[in-house]
Amino acid sequence: MKKFLDQFSDWPIPIKIIVSFAFAMFVGSLILAMPFSQLETSQATYFDHLFGAVSMVAVTGLSTVPVAQTYNLFGQIVTLVLIKLGGLGLITIVSAIIMQFGRHVSMKEEITIQQALNRSNMKGFSHFLLNVVKYTTLFETIGAILLAFTFVPIFGWPKGLFNSIFIAISSFNNAGFDNLGTESMQAFVDTPMVNIVIPFLIIIGGIGFSVWFDLARNFKQFKKARSWIDFKGTYRHLTLHTRLVIKWSLWLIVSAMVIFTLAEWTNPNSLGNLSLTNKLQAIFFQAVTLRTAGFSTLNFAEFHMFTLVVFTVFMFIGGSPGGTAGGAKTSTVALVVKLIGTELKGQTNINYKHRTLEIDIVKRALVIVVMFILLNFVALSLMTIFDEEVPLQYLFFESVSAFGTVGLSANLTATLSRYSQTVIMFCMFIGRLGPITIFTALGNRDRKKRDIRYATGSILIG
Structure with a gap:
């Protein structure tokens, strides 16, 4: 074992990250498959447990069997552990525990965690890592505690409190798993506490750890602001990344709310029969859950096809880097949009907020977006072969949901063939790690050999 750990420490960083996630998924599936993790009435096969473990560690939420009807208390606790491991990463959590007990973490390990959390520098990294774990728990x-005000009166103290903990952890980690039944949060479409607490946990978890601490550093200045000018001045002190993430996150939530309102307001199967207050709650909840969370208070299978198609765009974008969310990421897509705008304007430099962005970062963003699109296309093509009778739009929604680690489904996952479900498992795995991690890992050894420059050539395009 010691020899393996020594070899593991010398592996390329992307390989370490991939192996740690794969290891957590495999071990989790074995534990969930044990009789002591399941209810006596469970009919789940090992494939169902493997699919569930992959989805849990990938913090997606898609499943072939309901948690509440498959796993007992121990199995549900294992589910929470897998979600936590997926949200922060196995390497991150183990290293944080080591640091907490005062032990030293090597420079190699720090760099590995840095890349796992998508952090750009090592300054104050140990303190940053411990704060991530502490504030996540907080x-x-x-x-x-807030959800307990709803669930304890319904389920009683023991079960109600456990359900509150389960859903809070699942929400914050953008996992989308619940232990209530087969219809997600649809029974609580008219419950204000559920419709407020869960979306805000999703937002906080998905906005990124670096954004948390940047906002915290400037919190006192925001409190002192007495006018809009003071507020704007303090806002400019935030990092460029934080300002971009906040702007795009707000824009995506608001635009999703507007589109959802226009498309579904009169649909009797979704918003149509709800009161005004409940409509507003449902609109906000669904707009936020698209940020890779996977919960729903409405049945997505009853939405207009236009709504599902448009929602795939939001699921594709996902949350922000360095958090618990998946997807191509807000800042990544924002950089590609800036690149397109720059090209259309005939400009050379890519600028944002009076800053010129490094071309290497923009190229990396473009690669991620293109890879996400190509891999989605491959997955969708395979699923159309394995489940030809299923409408293309629903397969498209399912594949994007898996790649974006969103977990929303039009009641389709459990009905697909094992072949399509296997494709979805790979989608969730790649979506959690990010295509850039996978392909960096594959090409890591030959990077120096392939970085060759020849005489300049020219090719016509367009």
């Missing part, structure tokens, strides 16, 4: 605890 937010989840606050969320569980």
Whole structure:
């Protein structure tokens, strides 16, 4: 074992990240498959447990069997552990525990965690990592306490409190798993506490750890602001990344709310029969859950096809880097949009907020977006072969949901063939790690050999 760990420490960083996630998924599936993790009435096969473990560690939420009807208390606790491992990463959590007990973490390990958390520098990294774990626990605890006001009166103290903890952790980690039944949060479409607490946990978890601490550093200045000018001045002190993430996150939520309102307001199967207050709650909840969370208070199978098609765009974008969310990421897509705008304007430099962005970052963003599109196309093509009778639009929604680690489904996952479900498992795995991690890992060894420059050539395009 010691020899393996020594070899593991010398592996390329992307390989370490991939192996740690794969290891957590495999071990989790074995534990979930044990009789002591399941209810006596469970009919799940090992494939169902493997699919569930992959989805849990990938913090997606898609499943072939419901958690509540498959796993007992121990199995549900294992589910929470897998979600936590997926949200922060196995390497991150183990290293944080080591640091907490005062042990040293090597420079190699710090760089590995840095890349796993998508952090750009090593300054104050140990302190940053411990704060991530502490504040993650704090937010989840606050969320569980607030949700308990709803679930304890319904389920009683023991079960109600556990359900609150389960859903708070699942929400914060953008996992989308619940232990209530087969219809996600649809029974609580008219419950204000559920429709407020869960979306805010999703937002906080998906906005990125670096954004948290940047906002915290400037919190006192925001409190002192007495006018709009003061507020804007403090806002400019935030990092460029934080300002971009906040702007795009707000824009995506608001635009999703507007589109959903226009498309579904009179649909009797979704918003049509709800009161005004409940409509507003449902609109906000669905707009936020598209940020890779996977919960729903409405049945997506009853939405207009236009709504599902448009929602795939939001699921594709996902959350922000360095958090618990998946997808191509807000800042990544924003950079590609800036690149397109720059090209259309005939400009050379890519600028944002009076800053010129490094071309290497923009190229990396473009590669991620293109890879996401290509891999989605491959997955969709395979699923159309294995489940030809299923409408293309629903397969498209399912594949994007898996790649974006969103977990929303038009009640389709459990009905697909094992072949399509296997494709979805690979989609969730790649979506959690990010295509850039996978392909960096594959090409890592030959990077120096392939970085060759020849005489300049020219090719016509367009």
